[in-house]
Amino acid sequence: MEEASFLYQAFIFLLAAVVGVPIAKQLGLGSVLGYLVAGIIIGPFAMGLVGQDVTDIMHFAEFGVVMMLFLIGLELQPKKLWKMRMPILGLGGLQVVITMVLLTLLALVFDLHWKMALAIGMIFALSSTAIVLQTLSEKDLLRTDAGKSAFSVLLFQDIAVIPMLTLLPLLATLPVESSQSVGHTELEAWQQAALVFAVITGIILVGRYLVRPIFNWIARTGLREIFIATSLLLVLSITIAMQEIGLSPALGAFLAGVVLAESEYRHELEVGLVTFKSLLLGLFFITVGASINLELLMQSPWLILLLVTALIVIKIIVLMILAKQFKMALIENLLFSFALAQGGEFAFVLFSFASQNGVLGQDIISLLTVVVALSMALTPVLLIACEKVIIPRLSFGKERREFDTVDDGETPVIVAGYGRFGQIVSRILRSQGFDTTLLEYDAVQIDLVKKFGTKAYYGDVTNEEVLRAAGADTAKLMVIAVGNQEKTLKVIDLCHKHFPHLKIYSRAKGRREAYEQKKAGADIVMRETLGSAVILGREALMGLGYRKYQAHRTATAFYHYDSQHLEELAEVWGDKQYVIKAAERAEMLEAVLKADQADSSAMRRAWNTPVSLEEEESDDEENRDAESDGAELKNKPQES
């Protein structure tokens, strides 16, 4: 397959994904399994549509895992991460150590040298971040206890790779085939440590102080693709930096994500990267499928099957016991344990590293690679079995704990467009203690309001994902104050399609725009000039000598009648052509004026305190006696 050009390969991979994933989804198997099976089918050992060199593509696709961790980091403010320190260190740490010991012992049973056994134990102790997180997020389990614990363990494993990379060369038993190594292992330990420290500090500092102005500057250009390119560049730079010092790029990206979790560009970064992440992850899963060496599997099926089973069972048992110690509910525990019971993508990296350093021989590595890949492919199947077969059989039935309260980011109101208009709306709401999520597409504006201590998020509100990330699923109201008709209509449409529970309050330029927005389905539409024009009209009346209250009443009358007619006309608008609309408008204006007149004649009659028509009011001397006067007056006006 040497002639396989890049385009041809891309074609095959995309085709496999496009055919495989929807089918798998339809069968209820989830996308991961779809990718894996598609990979097996197009792989060198089945149809052979892609070359033997899938491992190169796999390493490229691993960038998807890095991006995934970056995106997860974006969701996780440092405070939340700090709260997770116990599960990360406790659960994660114990999982890695205990699993490593047990697997090492198992390897010793196979009569391997203890150094080899230890290396294998280490490598197999890791699980697959990509498979686990993708599968859990697809099942919407990431926010459950099981999901969060699984994530903690995976995070610790990413950290654990650092000492593993340091230790592996010490376990060499075979002649070293090349001195090439991952990272600068030839440095002294303290130098290495200092380097690691420096790079991590660098990432944090850059994320905190440099990234914001850069994005700011980029956002000002208004070029969306450059913004996305910048996001990609950011993640890529971290990856390279981490690889240079021999750390897990995923870990570095995660860290950078956490640092940026509080930046106003969070939503936009998410949106820009999420597609790339998903595609690359898909590609990664396909390559995992394609790399399963079916020939080897055919040669020694029983041995491989035994190893895969042993790996999965040992992992599940360790995880279950630990989860129980950490007081996880049984159902969560099962999900958690089944989710993490596989070898991880880091095994592939560590295998090649181990082979370079003469720790493991090529024959063992090819065998174990199949074991890892198979265990990965089995994870979605195991989870389905767990969900569909095991959990329903538990006598406690299906009750799962409510989704955990990670809701400190939820606000009842989303304000799209934080310009002068949105600010007033939002400030009124906030004054009453209602939190608002502010979205704004103008970086300059974001900067401006930041100076006043308000945080608006940078994001394109006509993007469904931005709205979702802003919490449209849980919010109650959507205030659209963007002042652009096309965008406003788009947002109204999006809300109707994807978030039908949201009540929509929208800003319209004029009458025509208001009609269109009403038609599109906005609940409350307000013309942006109406309020201020009415008030100015009131002021003008005062300037002409009206007493303030009269002026106020007249202006208010106009406001009420005008709004009312707008409501009425909105329903007929759009059915016919402009001419008719214009006629209606004229008719309506007349109606407003008439109504106004009718009202002012009513007002002239108002406040005419009933006076006695026949006699002068008895004077104002004593209030307390008014009662007796009243008695006298009682019937007189009636006769008049």
Add this chain to the structure above:
Amino acid sequence: MTTRVLLNLVHPIFEKSWANQAMLEAIRDLDYVYVNDLYEEYPDYFIDIKREQKLLLEHPLVIFQHPFYWYSSPSLLKEWQDLVLADGFAYGEGGYQLAKNHWLNAITAGAAKDSYTPEGFNQFSTEELLRPFEQTADFCGMNFVKPFIMYEAETISHSAVEKEAIRYRDYVDSLAKSLDLLSDDEPVEED
């Protein structure tokens, strides 16, 4: 069914008034009562005079349910009186259109009943204090019926409030029956 009793609810902080909520809740048992929540209809005091007058003409008994603010009512009711009971409608030439209507104040008062006595700190009886309403009704030719008053509305127990609310409902119901508002021959409809 067509409603026969108009309940003009006048409370600027209805959401915080347990007593008024209980009263409204009880009155909802009577399906011939039309509830007109004035502060909800006219938050900006811009009263739709025509609508209010029409409602009055359609309902022979009008209840004003309100707290006893400064021995009277919340200010919106005063605005309502000033605008709705207008010359040429409620009195004057072409007026007295409400001459066959009945007027009922349903009041929640914070103080105890015995404070509305010459010895009590409120000095005057509620009867005396309500004279402006009585005279207004009378001036328009309306029949001012005995007010309903719930005393100590903020301090009595919830169960006592509920009891008072039931008393309120029964009072209105008995009024509607004794005034013969519910029979089919419609008394007043627009002239």
